[in-house]
Amino acid sequence: MNKVLAYVSGKIETTGEGCFVGDKKIDCPRQGLPITSDQTVKTRSGSSWQTDILPANFMKDQRNDSVFYSIFGLVLVIFIVLFISRLKIFGKTLIEYIKPIWYYIVLSLAVVAFQYLYLVEHYSPPLARISQAVWVLAVALSVYILIKKHDFKFKQILIVGILYSFIIHGTKVLIRYFFYDSSIFYVLDRFIYGSLLVMVIAIIIGSVFSILKNRGIKI
Structure with missing residues (x-):
């Protein structure tokens, strides 16, 4: 019988007794696949977790509140300044990027909340796939x-992808760091991986519809 990987958010630690997120035991990820040394990060407690993007020696696997709060504060200030100053990025203000799609942004945040508030304790493979x-x-x-409706160009769609990266995976970073005791290395690796997925989607969909519209094909 095939094993199903449970959707549990947080740092996956491997011990002699198996894989854990906090005190919750889960199926070890990537079973049956070789884990190379440049994927495995050893923690101070002797446990380990596997990176998605960054090499294992990229940085120390530890929490650093001063660094985390500095980065978080900088990102927050940038968005506040963009919002208040109405500074335009590729001809659009932050409000002009967000307002036409605010309901999809709310939906994305609701999905993140669902994943962490419900799926963590009540894992269901179909629901996990649906939420993604x-x-x-x-x-x-x-x-x-x-x-289609707001005449956005491809370069503006790239900004939309960046915004969604911060909205979806930035929110996950905060949850993982504050509620799952994750290290900066861990949340950074997951943020980059998730953001790349968002950007790939935005680039592919944006390219297709931009080309169709430029050729006069109705979309």
Whole structure:
């Protein structure tokens, strides 16, 4: 019988007794696949977790509140300044990027909340796949609407992808760091990986609809 990987958010630690997120035992990820040394990060407690993007020696696997709060504060200040100053990025203000698709943004945040508040304790493979598909669909529909109804260009769609990266995976970073005691290395690796997925979706969908619209094909 095939094993199913449970959707549990947080740092996966491997011990002699198996894999754990906090005190919750889960199926070890990537079973049956070789784990190379540049994927495995050893923690101070002797446990380990596997990276998605960054090499294991990229940085120390530890929490550093001063660094985390500095980065978080900088990102927050940037968004506040963009919001208040109405500074335009590729001809659009932050409000002009967000307002036409605000309901999809809310939907994406609802998916994140669902994943962490419900799926962590009540894992269901179909629900896990559906929740992932919902935020993917939200990003894709946002790109479609902005191109079709608001005449967004490809470079502006790239900004939309960046915004969604911070909205979806930035929120996950906060949850993982504050509620799951994750290290900066761990949340950074997951943020980059998740953001790359968002950008790929935005780039592919944006490219297709931009080309179709430029050729005069109705979308």
